[in-house]
Amino acid sequence: MPRGRAPGYDTQREQILACAAELFARQGYTATSMNQVALACGVSKPSLYHYVRDKYQLLVEIAEDHVNRLKALVARAQQLPLDPPARMRELIGSFLEVYADAQAAHRVLTEDVKFLEPVDRERVLDAQREVVAAFAEAIADTRPALRATELHKPLTMLLFGMMNWMFTWLQPGGKLTHAAMAPIVADLFFGGLNAVRLPASQAPPARGTAAAAKKIARRA
Amino acid sequence: MPRGRAPGYDTQREQILACAAELFARQGYTATSMNQVALACGVSKPSLYHYVRDKYQLLVEIAEDHVNRLKALVARAQQLPLDPPARMRELIGSFLEVYADAQAAHRVLTEDVKFLEPVDRERVLDAQREVVAAFAEAIADTRPALRATELHKPLTMLLFGMMNWMFTWLQPGGKLTHAAMAPIVADLFFGGLNAVRLPASQAPPARGTAAAAKKIARRA
């Protein structure tokens, strides 16, 4: 048997990360004590410190692991041989699937990132920006005229708003699931895209948008 | 001059609430100390406690004031003589206007409500549920067939997702403003509504939605 970590060390470590994520998500990072983490994980506090350097490292790893999971989803979707609309539906579906499986980590990523030190925060936010940029490109691929207007970026953020807000109202045990919402989100977003009028107006008219769209297009 | 509070008491008190909301929004409720609040407000700590009973009361009043502001917007929109789509656009526009003016309070309402004690939290969440219910009705009024499917409730939450997520990506000083986004949000949402297929299928077809919509309709 090779020297090094005891068998089960990594397993125990992952359970601690999952368990800490649950507490951070429910109570917030600062309001959660290491005593609570230890209690919830079923280990003593000194033992807890055997698996993690300190409380801060818990936050860093939870956030970083999750954002890396999202980056992996994007990379996988880019490899699949799909047309632009199908790729977008794949992205939306796989993101909501991960959101459902890692709800605690996702909430920590969105609410507790402000507690990261600048260097760590920037690394996590950079990864997040990569993910958002990939979505924005996938969206622009479904409607290339969007690209010149720069409108695809705020539209991407509206899509993330729909998805990232779901943890506030979709109960884990409820009848309505993330999986059931995926096609609804996709239909709503694609249907809406066609209703947003572009500055050059290749699209069907929609009232009230022209002025705002021009204001945005002026930046480009 | 009548006895009672010194002149300017209420003004000073409101400034303290606004200033505390700013800190809570940036650092979170638990991570913010009363020393920081006093310093940022330009008063001594004992003086701060002359205007507010304790730290918890700051949180309660910030959240409650803001949700009451939102309830007032809904009440006003219901009085205006508008057809259903115009009323929805009015609601979206006025909400984003308040979001822009009270960004700190809005973030506290959405992120720190978990630190309220059960009785206070339920009171605030009840008010929030009233606001959401009014939006859901206004949405259903624009497309009555939605009501029977119960789909208008998750769709309402997707709309709130788009709006409530905006504070994460719309910088206060940026070229893109809440006001400019209002018609874009409205167009995207209305355009999307028409693409969501209903169980009884009075609507134009949209792929991938039928199964999920039926799953939801089964609850009714």
Added chain:
DNA sequence: CCTACCGATCGGTAGG
């Protein structure tokens, strides 16, 4: 209004 200070609890680590 300020300095000073309390009871309680924090994150983290000693000895065994």
Added chain:
DNA sequence: CCTACCGATCGGTAGG
């Protein structure tokens, strides 16, 4: 010698 822990308590700092 190593690891994997426990009971007890450290120095600092929070709200008030």
